[in-house]
Amino acid sequence: MFVAGNRRDGTANLNAVDAADGSELSPGFVTATMQDVEDACKAAADAQTDYAGRPLAERAAFLRLVADKIDALGDDLTQRAMKESGLPEMRLNGERGRTVGQLRLFADEIENGAWQSLRIDHADADRTPPKPDLRLRMVPLGPVAVFGASNFPLAFSVAGGDTASALAAGCCVVVKGHPAHPGTSEMVAAAITEAVSEAGMPAGVFSLLNGAGNELGEALVKNPHIAAVGFTGSRGGGLALMKHASERKVPIPVYAEMSSINPVVLLPNKLEAQADALGTAYVASLALGAGQFCTNPGIVLAVKGDALDTFLASAKEALGTTAAQTMLTKNIKGAYDQGAGKLSSKSGATLVGQGAEGSAACGRAQVFTVSAADFMADEDYREEVFGPSSIVIRCADVDEIRSVLASLEGQLTATLHMVEGDYEAAKTLLPVLESIAGRVLANGWPTGVEVTHAMVHGGPFPATSDGRSTSVGTMAIERYLRPVSYQDLPEELLPEVLKDGAAKCLRRVDGKYEV
Amino acid sequence: MFVAGNRRDGTANLNAVDAADGSELSPGFVTATMQDVEDACKAAADAQTDYAGRPLAERAAFLRLVADKIDALGDDLTQRAMKESGLPEMRLNGERGRTVGQLRLFADEIENGAWQSLRIDHADADRTPPKPDLRLRMVPLGPVAVFGASNFPLAFSVAGGDTASALAAGCCVVVKGHPAHPGTSEMVAAAITEAVSEAGMPAGVFSLLNGAGNELGEALVKNPHIAAVGFTGSRGGGLALMKHASERKVPIPVYAEMSSINPVVLLPNKLEAQADALGTAYVASLALGAGQFCTNPGIVLAVKGDALDTFLASAKEALGTTAAQTMLTKNIKGAYDQGAGKLSSKSGATLVGQGAEGSAACGRAQVFTVSAADFMADEDYREEVFGPSSIVIRCADVDEIRSVLASLEGQLTATLHMVEGDYEAAKTLLPVLESIAGRVLANGWPTGVEVTHAMVHGGPFPATSDGRSTSVGTMAIERYLRPVSYQDLPEELLPEVLKDGAAKCLRRVDGKYEV
Known part of the structure; x- marks a missing residue:
C-alpha cells in the first residue's frame, strides 16, 4: 500500500487467494485505516495545483514513464495476476500491452491538447456595450478516487483506463485496489510510485489503498478532498457509490460502469x-x-x-x-x-x-x-x-x-x-x-473494446451511472474536466495555451475552429 | 398553457400580480394537472426520435422562426413582462434582444455542427486482431424539463437559454413556467407553438405547464420520459430537484444554477x-x-x-x-x-x-x-x-x-x-x-454575462449542481448530449454526418482534426 510515495507498514491482514484452487497466497498486505484515507486524499488535494499546473509535455512524459515501468515488470506481473485472477497467460500479456498502450495513447492525447476545448472571443471595444475579451479552457476537476475492477486486473485496475484518463486530465488519483488481486496492485502501484518520483511530480499525485470491506470505498467517496469517482463493477456497488456521492455536502460526479446485457x-x-x-x-x-x-x-x-x-x-x-x-x-x-x-x-x-x-x-x-x-x-x-x-x-x-x-x-x-x-x-x-x-x-460481437478516439464504452443508466461519458478511448479524459472562462485577463496572467500566439493546438477563435 | 401544440382549457386559477403594487392582474391562467404533466412528457418522448432525426438545417430554421415570432410580439411582450416582474422597459427590451439573439446564435451553432464531436477511426484489416471501423457522434439525451427563472422572465424563462440549448441539442422541451410571470410565459409559449407548427416539427417538441406549487416540478422531474433538467433559481429549489432526480429509478442529470456570492x-x-x-x-x-x-x-x-x-x-x-x-x-x-x-x-x-x-x-x-x-x-x-x-x-x-x-x-x-x-x-x-x-x-464587474462561445456561466457546487457545464453561451448545448459510437456500420446505414464524404464540419479523422 502506498500513500503519496510512501509504502505503508502495518499489520498484513489481507491475503490474495489462488483463483484456481482457493489456497491463500503470500505475502499478506496492509489494509487502509481511516487515517490512511484522509492522508492519501489530503496529499492528493495538496498536490493538485502543482500537478495540474505542470507543462503538458511534462505530464505526458510522466504517463510514458509509468508505461515503461509497468512494461519492465514483465512476466513477474503476468504470473502474479494469473494466480490472483485465474485468467490465462496470453490474455494477461495482452492486457498488459493494452494497459501500457492506453497510457501512451493518453500521453499523446495530453500533448495534442484539443481536450482543453480552447475558445477565444476577442474584445470589441466599439460595440455598445463594449464586448469583453473571453477565453475558455477546461481544467481538472480535482483528485479522483478510482476503484480497481476485478475483471481487468491490469487494464481497469491500478494503472487502468480510469487512472490513465484522470492523470491525463491533470487530476491526482487515489486508487482503491480490488481485494482479489492485491499483489498485482502492489506491483503496479510500486511502478507508478517510482515514476512519480523520477518524473519529479509531487508525491500526492498517486496513492493506493487496500481493503476488503465497503467502509473503505465509502470513506473515499465521502472524503471532501475527492472531486470525482471512477468505478467498474457491479450494479449494487455502483449504486452505493452514487448514493454516497449524492449525499455529500458537496455532491461529486460518479462514473460507474455497472451492468449490461448487450443485446x-x-x-x-x-x-x-x-x-x-x-x-x-x-x-x-x-x-x-x-x-x-x-x-x-x-x-x-x-x-x-x-x-x-x-x-x-x-x-x-x-x-x-x-x-x-x-x-x-x-x-x-x-x-x-x-x-x-x-x-x-x-x-x-x-x-x-x-x-x-x-x-x-x-x-x-x-x-x-x-x-x-x-x-x-x-x-x-x-x-x-x-x-x-x-x-x-x-x-x-x-x-x-x-x-x-x-x-x-x-x-x-x-x-x-x-x-x-x-x-x-x-x-x-x-x-x-x-x-x-x-x-x-x-456484424461483430461486442466483447472486443478497441482503445481509440471514436470508442464509446458507456451508455444510459444502468449500463453506467452517467451516459454522457465513456471510460475507454481518448474521450474518457473529458469526464474529469470542467470549463473555466477568463474575462479581460491581462496577457501576462493568461494560461499559456490561451495566449494569442500560443503553440498550435485545436482552438475556436471568434467562432472559427483553427487546427 | 400549451401541451404539444394544444392550448389547454380549464379553470383559470393562477393570476399574476403586479410587482409594483401587489394588485392581481387579469386574465387568470390554467394550471397543470398530473395528467397534463404525463401528456406533455409522453408527447415529448413520442416526438423525440422524429425531432432529433431532422436535418440540422431544419432544426436551425425552426430556432430562427421561434426568434422571429418572439420579435414579432414586440412591445406587448415588454409591457406584460414589466407589470409581472417590475423590471424597467429598457432592461426588458434588452432582454428580448438577448433572448432572440441567443436563439439565432444557437441556430448558427446547430449548422456549424462541431458540437457533434464527430470522430472517425478507419478500419485496419491487416492488423492482428483486425481493427474495426469506429465512428462517434453526440446524440441528444432526450426530453428536457426546463424551469423558468423569475429574474430573467425572457432570457432564462420559456424560450430562454435552457430551452434554446436543449432544442439546439435536438431535445424536446417541457417548460414549467415561473408562476410570477404567467402572462409573459403564455405569450412566448404561443410564439413557440406557432413556430413548431409552421416549421413542420412534431407537436410534442414543446409544451408549457403552469403551476405555483412544488408538486408540479417534482412530477416533471420524476416523469420517466424526462431525460434531463435545466433550472435557474434558489439553492433550496435546486437541491430539491437534484434529490428527486437522484432518487428516480433511472437517475438523470440536473443542471441547476443556484447560488453564488461572486467574490x-x-x-x-x-x-x-x-x-x-x-x-x-x-x-x-x-x-x-x-x-x-x-x-x-x-x-x-x-x-x-x-x-x-x-x-x-x-x-x-x-x-x-x-x-x-x-x-x-x-x-x-x-x-x-x-x-x-x-x-x-x-x-x-x-x-x-x-x-x-x-x-x-x-x-x-x-x-x-x-x-x-x-x-x-x-x-x-x-x-x-x-x-x-x-x-x-x-x-x-x-x-x-x-x-x-x-x-x-x-x-x-x-x-x-x-x-x-x-x-x-x-x-x-x-x-x-x-x-x-x-x-x-x-478589472470588471461580474454582472454582465456575454452570450458567446467562450463564456462559462457555471461553476463548482453550489454555484451550480454540475460544474462540468455552462448555461450561457454556445457550450451550453453540450449539456444535453451523450456520445454514441458506431462500429463497422455499413455506409448506407451511417448517420450522414459520419460518412466519409459528408459536408464539411469539424471532425477528428484517425486522430487528426479536420475543419
Missing part, C-alpha cells in the same frame, strides 16, 4: 444465410474470458423458424466443445451459479446447451432460449448474469424484436447482424439501439 | 490608485436590476487601510444617490429584507451605507463591512442575499485574502481588480479563483 439482433436474411457460423461465433464470444466481460452478449434476439433452429443447434454443438474456465473469484462464481440456476428454474426458459463442467472454481457456459412474451413478462431475464451465460429470445417478427429492444434498460452495446437485404429492417431498429446503447455494432 | 478582490495598488472610482462602480454593479442577478458582487475583499476607507466612503456616497427598485416578487423582497436584516444584526458587521428606501415592493441597496476573522468564523456571511446587498471584507494582507477565497464554496464568478504592480499577487490568487469559480474576471 445482439440476428436479422432474418443474415440468419438465413449464416445460421451455422453465427452459432459458433456466438458461443466463442459469450465464453471468452469465462464470460467475464461487461460487453458479454447476454441476450440474442431473432425471428423464430428453421434458421434460428439451425443457429441454436450450432450453438449447442459449440457449447459441447467449450471448456470450463476458472472464474475470477469465489464470489463471482457463486453469483454466476445462482444467476444461471435462476434461469434454468424458469418454466419459460429452455436450456439449449452447456459447456464442460470443470472444477469448483470454473464457470460452465450455458445458453437458454425463451419466447419474447416470456422475456417481456419477467424482469429476471433482464438481469445481468456475470459469466458465460446467455439467452436467445424467440420473436414473432422484426416488430417484436423492436418492442423487446425498446423495453430494455440502458446498455453498453447493441449489435445488428445483417446482410443488405436486412437494411430496411435495420433502419427501423437503429433509432432504438442508439437510444439505449453507447455503442452500436454491425 | 471581488481589490488588489492593493489598484485600490490605491482608483479607490474612488471603484467605490462608485461597485455600487452601480450591486444595485443593477435591484441586485437580482446570479452574478451580483456579494462580497468584496481588500486589504484594510486608507485606500479601503476611501473606497468605502465613495461607496457610501454612491449609495446615497441609489434609488430603490421594485423587486421581482413579494417572496423575493421578503427574503431580501430577512437576509439583509440578519447581516445588520451581526455584531461584527458594520453598515457602510444604504440606498433610498422606496415603496414596500422595493429593495433598498445596502453595503456592510466585516473583518476577515469575523467572516471566516460565521457561515451566515457566506449565504447569498438575493438583492442589492453586499459585504466588504477587511483583510490584513493578500495572504489573508487568499485564505478567505480558499474557504469559499463554489462560485459562478471571481474577480480581480489590479494594475501591473499587482500581478505578482494576482498570480498567487489565480489558482484559487480557478478552483472555486467558472469565470475569472479582471
